[in-house]
Structure formats: structure tokens, C-alpha cells
Amino acid sequence: xxxxQMRKMLMPREYFPADHYPTVREVQSVEEELGELLxxxxxxxxxxxxxxxxxxxxxxxxxxxxxxxxxxxxxxYSNQETVSVYELKEETEKEIRELVKRENLAMWxxxxxxQSKRMVVYDYSxxxxxxxxxxxxxxxxxRIVRNxxxxxxxxxxxxxxxxxxxxxxxxDANEAQLRSTETVEVxxxxxxxxxxxxxxxxxxxxxGGRQVQPPxxxxxxxxxxxxxxxxxxxxxxxxxxxxxTVKFCPVCGSPRPKQ
Numbered sequence: 461x462x463x464x465q466m467r468k469m470l471m472p473r474e475y476f477p478a479d480h481y482p483t484v485r486e487v488q489s490v491e492e493e494l495g496e497l498l499x500x501x502x503x504x505x506x507x508x509x510x511x512x513x514x515x516x517x518x519x520x521x522x523x524x525x526x527x528x529x530x531x532x533x534x535x536x537y538s539n540q541e542t543v544s545v546y547e548l549k550e551e552t553e554k555e556i557r558e559l560v561k562r563e564n565l566a567m568w569x570x571x572x573x574x575q576s577k578r579m580v581v582y583d584y585s586x587x588x589x590x591x592x593x594x595x596x597x598x599x600x601x602x603r604i605v606r607n608x609x610x611x612x613x614x615x616x617x618x619x620x621x622x623x624x625x626x627x628x629x630x631x632d633a634n635e636a637q638l639r640s641t642e643t644v645e646v647x648x649x650x651x652x653x654x655x656x657x658x659x660x661x662x663x664x665x666x667x668g669g670r671q672v673q674p675p676x677x678x679x680x681x682x683x684x685x686x687x688x689x690x691x692x693x694x695x696x697x698x699x700x701x702x703x704x705t706v707k708f709c710p711v712c713g714s715p716r717p718k719q
Contacts, residue, residue, distance in 0.1 A: 469596070469604065472570040481574055484618040487567040494566055495595030497557055498523055498603065499701065502629055504588040512537045519629045522701045527553050530699055531633050534646060544641040545699065546632050556628050563621050565592060569606035571616050578611075587611070590625065601705060687717055 468474045475490050476482045501520040508514065515536045521529050527548035534541040560566070569592075588610040596604040610622050688694050694716055695702045696709040707716050 466598065469599065472567055472606065473572065475567075475570055481572050482570055482616065484568070484571070484613070484616045484621075487570045487616075488564045490564070490567045490570070492566060494604065495597070496523075497560055497592060497594055499591070499593035500556060500560070500625075500629065501591040502588070502626055503591070504586070506536070506584070506586040508536075508584050512539070516541075519626075519633060520699070521548055521553070521556065521629060522696075522699045523548075523553055524700045524702050526700055528639070528700045529629065529632050529637070539645055540643050541646045542641065542643050544633070545639045546634070546637040547639055548632050549637070552628060552632050556625070559621070559625060559628065560592065563618075565590075565608065565621075565625070566594060566606050568608045568613055568618065571609065571612040571618070573609050573612040574615055577615060590622070602703075688719060 469492065472487075472490075476486070499520065499522050501518060503516070503518045505516040506514065513536050514534075516532070516534045518532045519529060520531075521527065527550075529546040529548045531544045531546065532541055533544075590608040590610065592606045592608070594604050594606070595602065608622075613619065613622050687697055689703065693703045693705050696704060696714050697717075698714040699709060701709050704716070709715075
């Protein structure tokens with residue numbers, strides 16, 4: 461693959477002039493050769509000035525032999541995050557793939573947010589996006605990620621498609637499809653739910669938003685069969701993402717188990 465073509469594949473906005481704000485129709489007209497969709501993630505977050513007012517939510521679909529949907533939910537003024545894993549139905553996965561292909565959503569990453577059309581709010585902000593991970597033999601690690609700013613898509617005339625995609629992800633996040641759920645303790649940034657413990661508690665400081673607890677003695681964890689592949693890659697037993705070569709799963713954050 462030529463350098464220029466690779467550059468555009470890694471940075472799809474390079475298909476258009478720097479000062480141009482492409483429409484949905486314009487980005488849909490660009491043809492690319494990407495592999496199958498591996499992961500689809502919806503993320504939203506809000507940030508306020510009040511301590512502890514930050515909130516975040518995400519839905520991540522990891523496609524494979526047993527596709528799963530992982531939901532994370534951290535509410536305002538809460539120091540807990542709920543992580544739920546659901547079974548993703550074949551019908552839902554099929555409809556997601558069809559929508560991604562029909563609308564050429566891989567190229568929607570080229571849509572740009574026009575700041576001049578936004579209402580400026582100084583004490584509150586909110587953002588939402590979709591991340592799509594595709595198989596791509598020409599890309600580093602054999603995968604390529606495309607990020608869609610939902611507000612930019614709405615400005616370009618693609619708001620209805622964004623709603624459809626989110627509704628498809630939300631469809632299987634119900635009690636009937638629930639596999640597991642857990643609640644973990646989290647903290648915010650300094651001044652907004654500080655990483656230091658409240659007065660009168662004996663909890664230690666936090667790192668990366670999660671509460672650091674004193675080390676505990678743990679029994680060696682049994683590694684399920686099929687975790688490692690012949691080529692040295694590994695498969696995440698938490699969410700089902702396969703053929704990983706990095707130390708942590710990019711979908712759920714689980715670490716690579718020791719062999």
C-alpha cells in the first residue's frame with residue numbers, strides 16, 4: 461500500500477481539504493477496503509463544575525463466536541461504576557453490520573465538528589461518540605479504529621443514523637440477556653471527586669480513577685482452555701475479544717493472563 465493511501469486510511473479526514481466540513485453524502489462516497497467489523501463502542505460523558513458531578517456511560521459490542529455486549533455506567537455524584545455483560549443476539553449483530561456497511565460508517569470518522577455552530581456553556585460539557593474497530597491486514601496490528609463524533613455527524617445530517625445505531629446496541633442490554641454484573645468503586649479528577657479518600661475513612665488514594673486497595677493474597681487463577689493461540693496471541697475470557705497481542709484488552713481492559 462502506498463504511503464499516501466495508508467495515511468488517509470489512518471486519518472480519514474485527509475480525504476478532504478483541511479478547511480472543508482464534509483457532509484454525510486460526501487463521506488459515504490469514499491470507497492475503502494476494510495475487513496469485518498470487530499468491535500463497536502458507544503461512549504458518552506458529561507463534566508460539570510460541581511465536585512463529583514462527572515458521569516460516563518458506554519456500550520461495547522465485541523463480535524466473535526459468542527458476541528457480547530458490555531455496559532459501564534457511572535452516575536453523577538456517585539463513586540461507583542456498574543459493569544454489566546450481556547449476550548448479543550445474532551439478529552442484533554446482523555443488523556448492526558448491515559447498517560455499518562450500508563451507511564459506510566467507517567468513513568464517518570472524517571466528519572468534523574463546526575465549533576461556530578455550538579452553543580458555548582462554560583460550566584458544563586457533554587460529548588458522545590462511536591468507535592468502530594475493523595480488521596485490516598494493511599494496518600498496524602492488523603486492525604484499524606475509526607471514531608465518530610456524534611455531534612459532528614448530527615451537524616452533517618446523520619443524526620437519525622446515529623440514533624438507529626445506538627438503539628441497536630441498547631436493544632440487548634436487558635435482564636433477559638444479562639450474563640453478569642458487578643459494581644466497582646471509582647473516583648473522579650482532582651476537584652471533581654478527588655482521588656483522595658473522604659475524611660474519616662481508611663481507604664488509600666486512587667490511581668487512574670480506581671480505588672487502590674492494600675494488596676491481598678490471591679490463589680493462582682486457573683486459565684481457561686483456549687485462552688492462548690498458537691501464534692502467541694490471546695483471547696479475552698472476560699468479553700470474548702480474540703487474537704490480542706497487547707497487554708490489556710482494548711474492549712474491557714482485562715489484563716493478559718500469565719502463561
